[in-house]
Amino acid sequence: MKALQITEPGQVRLTGVPEITPASGEVLLQIRTVGYCGTDLSTFRGRNPLVTYPRIPGHEVAAVVAALGEGVDGWAIGDEVLVFPYTECGVCSSCLAGRPNCCKHNQTLGVQREGLLTEYAAVPAGKLLRGDGLSSRELALVEPLTVGAHAVARGQVAAGETVAVFGCGAIGLGAVAAAAFAGARVIAIDIDDRKLAIARACGAAECVNSQNTDVANALAELTEGHGPAVVIEAVGLPATFRAAVDLVAFAGRVVYIGYASQPVEYETKWFVMKEIDIRGSRNALKADFERVIAMLQQGRVPTDQIVTQEVSLEEAPDALRQWSDRPGDVTKVHVRLSGGRDAAI
Template sequence: MKAIVCEEPRVFKIINKEKPQLEKDKAIVNIKRIGVCGTDLHAFTGNQPFFEYPRVLGHELAGVIEAVGKNSYGLEQGDQVSVIPYMECGECIACKKGLTNCCTNMQVMGVHFDGGMAEQISVPCDHLIKTKELTLDQSAILEPLSIGAHAVRRSDLQKDDIALVIGAGPIGLGVMQAAKQKGAKVIAMDINEERLAFSEQWADVDVSINVLNEPVEQLMKITNGDMPSIVFDATGNSKSMMDAFQYPANGGKLVYVGLVKSDITFSDPLFHAKELTLLASRNATREDFDFVIQSIESGFIDAKSFITHRSKFDELPNEFESWLKPKNGVVKAMIEI
């Protein structure tokens, strides 16, 4: 079967790889859609933490079950599925508390082991979700939108909270959608005017702010001097993450959704004066996937306009580099097999 391997930064190669064999409690999935995420872009450019080359990328996946043995999940050959790509150990302190998304021995598909840029993969049955009522495109975007939903759930955002989401990429857009669905007033912040316009159109944010135009003053005006009660940083940019301490209200929360391969510092007097709560949000759980599925089925999420660029599997090595260029306006790229 064909697979696409990232041999080293900025080098993709189509290779022939042995087909996976059916194992107990696993299913063989024919991959049909592969969403391209920031993790893939960072890995391609050599900026992804916890990463080694060569690696088959891809963890935003949808496909059809080719083969599966006896299982307690109702999975059968021919079922359309989405993949939960975080492989937890089930034994550590986090897993025992149900926090499988931050397992101490976490292995993420396409990062710690080979992922889904291949014609077939083997997946544990308990990491597959049947998506009969969704399209393949909708099934493939469950994972990135679930990350946003998890961040919102972790923040304990309440109806009528004012939420600032910094970073209008796919993950930030997912945070915006989930926050809107929970009834919050949502402010989008970015440096890219096209991304901000997309946030207004796709996520229906209430206000958008360009971070280059005196953001503190704008936030003070929007919130009548109170500042946002919850701030989500989905940039994966160290400067943005450090600057974000300026934005929450006194007694507010700052949630880091993006990950950066760097140290983060902040002013302790500011942190204490505001009695801020600082949270990290990592990955997602099945509960978050279920929330996004319900959102799509209810018509709250428009998958069609979320996906802005496409490529056929064989064309990816030539297409991928262009998705890195801001002028091309990529929000979510999708690979079709």
């Protein structure tokens, strides 16, 4: 079988891997579509401390069931599925608290273990999810959108609240769409008008280009001086980490999805004076997957705008290199490995 492999920082190639059969409790999947994730880009650039090389990436997946291992019930050959890509140990503090998304020993497909950017793969049947009526493109978008949706859940976003989202890449767009789906008024913030236009299509009520607009003034004007009740940071820069705390309303909530690559210095008085809640957000829960599937089934996400490029497996190495060279040109790259209901697009 063919697979894409990142062999070392800056090096990616197609390689052959042995054919597999599903073990007991597993399902053999024919992979249809895999989305490149920001972690894949970090792996390619040598900036992902969780990865060892070589590594097959891929955890944003649309697939079809090709064979069933012994003892598998509830699935049939030909079922169209997506994959829940995380593991949970069941015994660490987060698992015991009912939050396995931040399991201390989590291993995400394509990060700490081999991913699914290959023609066929075997996965435990319990990691499959249905997305009835969704196309291959939509199925492969569920996982990245759930990361933003989980941040919205962490922020306890409620209908009628104002939510500001810093960053309108694929993760930030998931937060925009999920907050709008929850009935919030969403203000999207980015430096790229094209991405802001997608954010508006995802449900943002207002958009602010931080490259040519003073964000503090804009948010004050849009919120009658109060600031947003919730700020979600999906960029990962020290400046936006600080801005989230500076600009959130008194008694507000800040949710961080991005990783800042440098230490962040804060004016800590706002932590106390505003009595703000600061929360991290990692991966997603199955409930977040269900919420995003419902959003997609209702047509609430402009998938044709989010996916900026679709390539074949043979073209995938070059697509990753080009994304690394020009990251601003890309919202989401999909690699098509086999036919699906939207294979002709």
